Amino acid sequence: MRSAPTILHLDMDAFYASAEQAAKPSLRGKAVVVGGLGPRGVVATASYEARRFGVHSAMPTAQARRLAPHAAYLTPRFALYRDVSNQVMGLLRELSPLVEPLSLDEAFVDLEAGGAAFDSGSAREVGERLREEIRRVTGLSGSVGLAVSKMLAKIGSERAKPDGLVLIEPGTERELLAPLPVRVLPGVGPATGDHLRRAGITTVDEIAEAGQDELVRLLGRAHGTGLYAMALALDERPVVSEREGKSVSVEDTYDLDIHDRVRVRGEVARLAERCTRRLREAGRSGRTVVLKVRRYDFSTLTRSETLRGPTDDPAVVREAAARLLEGVDTTGGVRLLGVGVSGLADYTQEDLFAQAAGERAAAETEAAAGAGADEQAPEGPVAEAVDSVAPAAPEERRWPAGHDVVHAVHGPGWVQGSGVGRVTVRFETPTSAPGRVRTFRTDDPELSLSAPLPLVEGDGGPGEG
Numbered sequence: 001m002r003s004a005p006t007i008l009h010l011d012m013d014a015f016y017a018s019a020e021q022a023a024k025p026s027l028r029g030k031a032v033v034v035g036g037l038g039p040r041g042v043v044a045t046a047s048y049e050a051r052r053f054g055v056h057s058a059m060p061t062a063q064a065r066r067l068a069p070h071a072a073y074l075t076p077r078f079a080l081y082r083d084v085s086n087q088v089m090g091l092l093r094e095l096s097p098l099v100e101p102l103s104l105d106e107a108f109v110d111l112e113a114g115g116a117a118f119d120s121g122s123a124r125e126v127g128e129r130l131r132e133e134i135r136r137v138t139g140l141s142g143s144v145g146l147a148v149s150k151m152l153a154k155i156g157s158e159r160a161k162p163d164g165l166v167l168i169e170p171g172t173e174r175e176l177l178a179p180l181p182v183r184v185l186p187g188v189g190p191a192t193g194d195h196l197r198r199a200g201i202t203t204v205d206e207i208a209e210a211g212q213d214e215l216v217r218l219l220g221r222a223h224g225t226g227l228y229a230m231a232l233a234l235d236e237r238p239v240v241s242e243r244e245g246k247s248v249s250v251e252d253t254y255d256l257d258i259h260d261r262v263r264v265r266g267e268v269a270r271l272a273e274r275c276t277r278r279l280r281e282a283g284r285s286g287r288t289v290v291l292k293v294r295r296y297d298f299s300t301l302t303r304s305e306t307l308r309g310p311t312d313d314p315a316v317v318r319e320a321a322a323r324l325l326e327g328v329d330t331t332g333g334v335r336l337l338g339v340g341v342s343g344l345a346d347y348t349q350e351d352l353f354a355q356a357a358g359e360r361a362a363a364e365t366e367a368a369a370g371a372g373a374d375e376q377a378p379e380g381p382v383a384e385a386v387d388s389v390a391p392a393a394p395e396e397r398r399w400p401a402g403h404d405v406v407h408a409v410h411g412p413g414w415v416q417g418s419g420v421g422r423v424t425v426r427f428e429t430p431t432s433a434p435g436r437v438r439t440f441r442t443d444d445p446e447l448s449l450s451a452p453l454p455l456v457e458g459d460g461g462p463g464e465g
Contacts, residue, residue, distance in 0.1 A: 001148055001149065001234065001235075001236065002112065002148050002149075003148070003170055004112070004117070004118060004119045004120065004123065004148065004170065005120055005123050005146040005147045005148055005153075005167055005168060005169065005170060006110065006111040006112040006117045006118065006123050006146075006148075007108060007109070007110060007111070007112075007146070007147055007148065007149060007150055007152075007153045007239060008095075008108065008109040008110075008111055008123070008126070008127060008130075008144060008145070008146050008153060009106075009107075009108050009109075009144070009145040009146075009147075009150070009153035009154045009156065009157045010088070010092065010106065010107055010109070010130070010134075010142050010143070010144055010157065011105065011106045011142065011143050011145075011154075011157045011158070011161070012088065012105035012106070012134075012140060012141070012142045012143075013048075013140070013141045013142060013143055013161060013162040013163055014045055014046065014047050014048055014051075014162070015045060015081065015084075015104065015105035015140070016034040016044055016045035016076060016081060017032045017033070017034050017045045017046055017047035017050070018047065018140050018141065019077075019080055019081060019084055019140060019455065020032055020034060020072075020074055020077075020402060021047060022138075022139045022140060022430055022455045023080070023414070023430045023452065023453065023455055024402075024414060024426070024428065024430075025428050025430070025432060025433060025434045025435070026426060026428060026434035026435065027072050029049065030047075030049055030071070030072065031046075031047060031049040031050035031052075031053065031055075031068050031070065031071035031072065032046070032047040032049070032050060032071060032072045032074065033045075033046050033047070033050050033055055033061070033064050033068065033071050033072070033073050033074070034046075034074050034075070034076055034402070035057075035061055035064075035073075035075075035076070036061055036075070036253065037061060037073055037074075037075055037401060038061075038253075038254075038255030039062065039255055040060075040253055040255060040335070041060070041061035041062070042058060042059070042060060042061060043055060043056065043057050043058065043059045043060075043061055043064050044057060044076055045057055046064070046071075048162055049071075050064075050068050050071050053067045053068040053071070054067045054068075055067050055068050055071070061073065072402075073401060074401050074402030075400040075401050075402055075403065077402065077403060077404070077452060079451070079452055080452035081104050081105075082104060083452070084138050084140065084455065085104040085105065087137050087138055088105075088107075088134055088137075088138065088142070089101060089107065091130065091133050091134060091137065092107055092109050092130075095109055095111060095114050095116045095126065095130065096109050096110050096111055096112075096113050096114025096116055097113060097114060097241060098110035098113040098114070098238075098239045098240075098241045099239070099241055100239045100240050100241060105142075108150055108153065108154075108239045109239065110238070110239035111123060111126055113239070120146075120167060120169060120170075123146045123167065124146065124165070124167050127144040127146055127165045127167070128165060130142075130144065131144060131163075131165065136456070137456060138455055138456060139430070139455045139456045140455070141162065141163040142163075143157045143158075143160040143161045143162060143163060143164050143165070144156075144157055144160060144164075144165040144166075145157030145158070145159070145160060145165075145166050145167075145168070146165070146166070146167040146168065147167070147168040147173070148168075148170055148173070149233070149234075149235035149236075149237070150235055150237050150239065151185070151186055151230060151233075151235040151237075152168050152173055152176075152233065152235065153168075155168070155176070155177075155180075155184060156168050173233035174208075174232070174233050177204040177205070177231065177233055178203065178204055178205035178208075179203055179204075179205065180203065180204050181193075181202060181203060181204075182196050182197075182201060182202060182203065182204060182206075182207060184204065185204065185207075185227060185230045185231065186230060186235075187223065187226060187227060187230070188227065192219065192223070192227075195218065195219070196218070199218055204231050205231075207227060207228065207231035208228070208231040208232055211228070212224065212225060212228040215227055215228045216228075246342060246344065247286070247290070247340050247341060247342035247344065248275060248278050248279045248282060248284065248286065248340060248341050248342075248344070249275060249290065249292075249338055249339065249340025249341070250271050250274045250275045250278065250338065250339060250340070251271070251292060251336060251337060251338030251339075252267065252271065252336065252337055252338075253294075253335060253336045254334070254335055254336070254337075257296050257332075257333030257334060257335050258330075258333060258334045258335075258337075259330075259331075259332075259333045259334075261330060264325065264330050264334055264337070265322065265325065267337050268291065268318075268321050268322060268325050268337060268339060269318050269321070269322065271321070271337060271338065271339040272289075272314065272317045272318040272321045272339045273314050273318065274339075275317060275339045275340060275341055276312055276313070276314040276317045276318075276341070277314075279312045279317075279341055280312050284312070284344045284345065285310035285311050285312040285341075285344070285345050286310055286311070286312075286341035286342055286343050286344045286345065287306055287307045287308075287309055287310045287311070287342075287343040287345070288304055288305070288306045288307070288341065288342045288343040289304065289305050289307065289317055289320035289321055289324065289339070289340075289341055290302060290303070290304045290338075290339070290340040290341070290342060291303045291304070291321050291324040291325060291328070291337075291338070291339060292336070292337065292338035292339070292340070293325075293328050293330065293334060293336070293337060293338075294334070294335050294336035294337075295330065295332055295333065295334060295335065296332045296333035296334070296335060297332065298335075300336075301328055303324040303325075303327060303328060304324070304342075305320045305323065305324055306343070307320065310343065310344070310345040317339070317341060321339045398418075398442065399415045399418040399423045399442060399449075400415060401415055401416070401417055401418070402414060402415060403415050403449060404449065404450045404451065404452050404453065405425055405447055405448060405449055405450055406447075406448060406450040407425065407427070407440075407446055407447050408446035408447075409446060410425075410427045410438065411427060412427070412429055412450065412453060413425045413426055413427035413428060413435060414426055414428075416437060418442060421441060421442055422439050422440065422441065422442060423439070423440055423441075423442050423444075423447070424437060424438070424439045425437070425438055425439075425440065425447070429453055430453055430454065430455045430456070431457055
């Protein structure tokens with residue numbers, strides 16, 4: 001254990017919702033809920049204004065609507081969130097080479113490794129300066145915890161929310177932890193928490209009083225020993241700069257079960273394209289293609305195929321996913337589909353490109369010989385292929401609530417809602433005053449989806465994808 005609070009934990013405040021409020025002047029200071037908006041949707045993030053009504057992440061959106069009927073309900077814009085996250089992570093890497101991202105909005109930083117801090121005073125100064133820089137560059141707020149260990153730094157950031165900084169002074173850790181619930185410790189989830197509660201252990205202090213032998217008896221040697229050490233504020237876990245992803249995957253949950261086999265094929269092809277696009281953006285390739293299918297009865301099937309070598313070719317992944325789908329019965333309907341690539345590498349194997357070309361040529365030959373078009377994987381733009389063989393996509397998917405649009409006459413804005421052949425747009429930008437609302441036909445040729453605008457002018461904010 002180190003002697004100075006030089007491990008920093010940053011957690012952006014209500015990240016998705018705060019980003020949407022920063023992008024939409026009319027929503028600032030109002031309840032905003034980001035997540036899936038369909039009957040099976042789940043809340044991803046709620047603004048602090050929405051949390052006052054009891055809305056929280058992982059709550060069904062239908063329940064959130066009952067609690068906060070007047071909130072703004074928006075679908076996520078991950079392109080914006082990734083861009084803002086990259087800006088924040090860039091600021092963290094200026095402080096230290098040891099940055100451990102946990103998600104788009106959360107990371108540990110070893111300030112000592114970068115020479116940025118060596119005692120409580122310098123650590124606090126760095127933390128406050130970081131918060132100011134994040135606000136200047138992104139327009140958003142983040143909460144910071146500083147301590148001698150990762151566990152305590154994360155507890156500090158939780159206590160700092162929203163928009164604050166908490167430094168846990170060395171020597172005060174046991175006193176701080178004692179009254180806290182056991183769930184505050186890493187590795188204590190609902191099941192372990194219930195197990196401890198049945199044994200009469202509900203606080204961290206009671207874990208310490210129970211002793212290591214009792215914890216081992218209750219939870220097993222590895223878990224019990226580790227948990228007892230955490231209760232004594234002993235956490236030796238280092239900040240790890242590289243958290244190597246083992247796979248890249250995408251999935252969609254559908255508001256209504258898909259029964260049309262042709263549409264299922266089209267959706268799998270579209271997901272394969274998205275998956276390989278992410279793969280290429282990460283500069284990676286993979287050799288195992290994975291298909292995930294959740295059926296109408298909630299049963300989930302996973303199928304995989306290992307290729308001869310790693311690839312990032314959309315055609316190879318699409319064709320492998322299509323082959324895997326052939327072995328899955330979707331007769332009763334499908335509620336979720338996913339395509340992933342695992343076995344990641346930093347290179348591709350050239351013969352796989354030849355393999356893709358050969359398989360495409362074979363498919364074209366089969367089609368020319370009279371094979372049914374509905375047996376082919378879509379060629380060309382996936383969206384066009386799906387639209388040509390499947391029912392029209394739901395309007396909300398074509399005009400997702402909260403997403404950016406641009407009108408040839410009125411300029412940039414965002415989708416406030418859509419339905420019954422109409423789409424309502426509020427015309428405003430992150431740097432404008434609250435804008436006016438106008439309604440258009442969903443097929444208006446002058447209206448189109450667009451990339452996110454920068455949240456802050458002059459700092460190279462998001463807008464490139």
